[in-house]
Amino acid sequence: MTLTTMGLTGLSYGSLMLWAVIPFSIVWLGATVLAVKKNQRKTKGIEVYEITEDMIDINKMELSKEQKRTTLFFILAFIALVAFGVATGQGTDYAVIVMLILALVLIISSRIELDTAIDTFVTGASKMTNMFFVFLFFEVMFSLMNIGGGFDALGNLLTQLVAGGGKAIVVIIASFVGGFGIEAAAVAELTLVHEMFIHLVTEVGLPMQIWATALIAATRITGSVYPTANMAGQLGIARTENMKTVLKISWFGAAALVVWVIVWAFIGPMLLG
16 A cells, blocks of 8 residues: 555655654544544453464464574565665665565575465465455456546546635545445555545645555545445454444544644645645
């Protein structure tokens, strides 16, 4: 998601973090922590995370020298690749190279036979086949819409709707359209919202640092408002079926984000001139 946002906005990693990700995260995490603490007082002693006998006690796990070595090499390689990507301003395609290099590091360090390594890699990659086709068809859809003038028409329509509203209205509308109206994989949703509004962003001269906040809000608010697959997965990991309470906490965080987006939509452009 970070690489995609950098690719769409043209921002460096540092600029993206400073102007969009860090402020957004502080508001989101701060509000969520407050909601969690309040809920904790209500459910203390009523609902707990139980450790059953079939669960592995991490203190009793014994790692072999090979496992420790492989883990160390993986961490070092990952840090080096991330540092290189940030320093050289790599785009979204770099993520594929990172995954392949890390896979190679694991294969060499753990001394897995080549045939076994290939089978394992293909088995893991095959689980994401559906996502591959989603992105592929999204690209076809974007191309057809662009050829047919769909994005231009949408941009003109939105320009008329927010005429006189300026940069702030663009940020707010894009955030709300993505956050409440579109549910898709993060990368696909980022691309869709960007393609929908980029003409309008250019028209009003909105700085990319502020536009990045709208893109992040468009994807993050969605997962906090609706009971998505991601939320269901987190409930499973936490071994709870109390989706109602989780949604209430998420809504509190989403409400804080909505307020932040509105405030930042007006203040941000002024700070950047």
